[in-house]
Amino acid sequence: MAKLILNHLSKDFGTGRLAVDALSLTVREGGFLALLGPSGCGKTTVLRMIAGFEQPSDGSILLGERVLADAASMVPPERRNMAMVFQSYALWPHMSVAENVGYPLKVRGTTRERMTRKVQDALVAVRLETLADRRPADLSGGQRQRVALARCLVTEPDVVLLDEPLANLDRHLRQEMEETFREFHAQSGATMIYVTHDQSEAMALATDVAVMAEGRLLQVAPPAEIYARPEGRIVGGLVGQGAVLRISLPAGSDRQLDWQALRGPLLVSCQGTPDVDVLVRPQDVVLQPGGVEARVTSSLFEGERYALRLELADGQSLRAFSRQPVGIGEKVPVFIQAAWRL
Numbered sequence: 001m002a003k004l005i006l007n008h009l010s011k012d013f014g015t016g017r018l019a020v021d022a023l024s025l026t027v028r029e030g031g032f033l034a035l036l037g038p039s040g041c042g043k044t045t046v047l048r049m050i051a052g053f054e055q056p057s058d059g060s061i062l063l064g065e066r067v068l069a070d071a072a073s074m075v076p077p078e079r080r081n082m083a084m085v086f087q088s089y090a091l092w093p094h095m096s097v098a099e100n101v102g103y104p105l106k107v108r109g110t111t112r113e114r115m116t117r118k119v120q121d122a123l124v125a126v127r128l129e130t131l132a133d134r135r136p137a138d139l140s141g142g143q144r145q146r147v148a149l150a151r152c153l154v155t156e157p158d159v160v161l162l163d164e165p166l167a168n169l170d171r172h173l174r175q176e177m178e179e180t181f182r183e184f185h186a187q188s189g190a191t192m193i194y195v196t197h198d199q200s201e202a203m204a205l206a207t208d209v210a211v212m213a214e215g216r217l218l219q220v221a222p223p224a225e226i227y228a229r230p231e232g233r234i235v236g237g238l239v240g241q242g243a244v245l246r247i248s249l250p251a252g253s254d255r256q257l258d259w260q261a262l263r264g265p266l267l268v269s270c271q272g273t274p275d276v277d278v279l280v281r282p283q284d285v286v287l288q289p290g291g292v293e294a295r296v297t298s299s300l301f302e303g304e305r306y307a308l309r310l311e312l313a314d315g316q317s318l319r320a321f322s323r324q325p326v327g328i329g330e331k332v333p334v335f336i337q338a339a340w341r342l
Contacts, residue, residue, distance in 0.1 A: 002029060002063050002064025002065070002158070003026055003027065003028060003029050003063075004026070004027040004050070004061075004062070004063055004159060004191055005026050005027075005061070005063075006023055006024060006025045006026075006027075006046070006050075006059070006061055007024055007059050007060045007061075007062065008023070008024055008058065008059035008060075009023045009024070009046065009049065009056055009058075009059035009060070009061065010056060010057050010058040010059050011042070011049060011054060011056060011057050012057040012058075017214075017215070018215050019045045019215055020042040020045050020046055020049070020215050021042075021214075021215040021216050022216075023042075023046065023059075023215075023216070023217045024059075024217070025210060025217060025220060027193060027208075028191075028207075028208070029191060030189055030190070031191055031192070031207045031208055032191075032192045032205060032206050032207045032208070033191075033192070033193050033194065033206060033207070033208050033209075033210060034194045034196060034202035034205060034208070035193060035194065035195045035196070035210050035212060036196060036197070036199055036209055036210065036211050036212070036238065036239075037197065037211060037212035037213055037238065038197055038238070039197060041214060041215065042212055042214075042215040042216075043195045043212050044163060044164075044195055046195075046212075047084075047161050047163055047193060047195050049061060049069065050068075050082070050161060050193065051077055051080070051084050051161050052068070052069065052074060052075060052076055052077035052080055052082075053077060055069060055074045056069055056070060056071055057071060058071055063080070063158065063159070068080055081155075081157055081159075082159040082160070083104075083151070083152035083155055083157040083159075083160050083161070083190075084152075084160075084161040084162075084163065085145070085148045085149060085152060085160065085161070085162045085163070086148070086163055086165070087163055087165060087167050087168060088168070089136070089145060089148050090148065091136040091144060091147055091148065092136075093135065093136055093137060094135075095135070095136075096133050096134060096135060097123070097128060097131050097133070097135075097136070097139070097147050098119050098123070098132040100147055100151060101119045101122055101123060101147060101150045101154055102115050102116075102118075102119040102154065103151070104151060104154060104155045105119070105154055105155070119132075119150075119154060121153075121154075122150040122153040122154045123150055125150065125153055125184070125187055126147075126149050126150045126153070126180060126184070127146070128143065128146050128147065128150065131143065141168060141169050141170075141173060142169060142173040142176055142177055145165055145166075145169070145177055145180075146177075146180060148165070149180065149181075149184050152184075152188075152190075153184065153187070153188055156190075157188075158190060158191065159191045159192070159193065160184075160188065160190045160191070160192045160193070161192075161193050162181075162192065162193070162194045162195065163195050164195055164196055164197070165177075165181075165194075166196075166198075166201060174201070178201065178204050178205055181194075181205055182205065194206060199239050199240070202223065203239075206223060207222065207223075208220060208221065208222055208223075209221065209222070209223050209239075211230075211234075211235045211239065213234050218231065218232060218234055218235050219231045219232070219235050226239055227239055227240055228340070229255070229340060230279065230340070230342065231342070232342055233277050233342055236279040236340075236342050240281055241281070241282055242280055242281045242282070242319070243280050243282075243316075243317055243318045243319050244277050244278065244279055244280075244342065245277070245278045245280060245312075245318070245339075246275050246276070246277060246278075246316065247262070247265040247266065247275065247276065248275055248276075249265055249276050249341065253341065254341070255340060255341045256338070256339075256340060256341075257278065257338065257339040257340070257341060258337070258338060258339075259335060259337060262278070262336050262339060263292070266292045266312070266336075267292055276341055276342070277341070277342040278339045278340065278342065279339060279340045279342055280318060280319075280336055281338075282307070282319040282320050282321050283321065284336060284337045284338045284339065285310070285318055285319065285320035285321075285334060285335075285336055285337075286320075286334070286335045286336075286337060287320065287322055287326070287332045287333065287334060287335075288333060289333050290335060291333040291334040291335035292312065292333070292334050293312075293313065293332075293333060293334070294310035294311060294312050294313075294318060294331070294332055294333075294334045295310065295311045295330070295331050295332075296308055296309070296310060296326050296327065296328055296329065296330045296332060297309045297310065297311050297317070297328065298328065299322075299325070299326055299327070301325075305321045305322060306321065306322045306323075306324070306326060307321060308320045308321065308322055308326060310332070310334060312334075318334065318336075320334070
């Protein structure tokens, strides 16, 4: 196995705007990378170029020392030793589960004995060995997705590409399949690239998260780092449920801010100091005496807590959680424990 390297990768469909714009990224060997971003940001186009379904307009894709694609040449998909899991499962309805899983080995000319053994091992790995003779129509959505994973496992790919594979599943099945993906990654040892617009999926599954917007790569970091220390307003808005405040802070102030640093600028506009973007997570907003006054504009009961939207005196918004019900229009004191300067 080897590192997957995207070097100044671009894709132009002739629409007047690059779908992917000079993206450079190294996916570590055996890593699990999530490509995170809103619809239309270019993440699926990146995946399709890695798979060999699209050719780069500029830049190159390398697997170790091997050039898979550039603007002049391209290795076809079947010669890349990659496997792809689609949102729609892409199973053959007339084949049994075992036949679907074994089909890639069949077209490679694998012997029947070896194919039977590898299919059985793959089905055991995804806990479907008792359903080998069923047809896809007889399976649940989660079971069909497991068949697609098993089909990847039998080919022993260097890279597994997953294009929003949980988008068609309900919340319960998503959580169950997240655990399956983690197990699959541990067992296969393959490098995995997972496209999603759901930041909770990215955080739960990936060893690294790459955030994209408008065809550009904005930040790559482990989930905990990208959550705690996002770079820029777009990343801060995409990751987590935070609110971004525009406040005046002295030049050279720390990026990690506490209440002592925030209280003055929130109460009084500091003349002559630059305005900066500050990310505030809802779990760091506490309703308690001694804080700045805010008005409740929304209160949504989520079962174990209330999710609040608050409006500060200058019209800017915060998000907060409360264990107790709070009425819309009510004024409450707000204390901010921590924030991050973007």
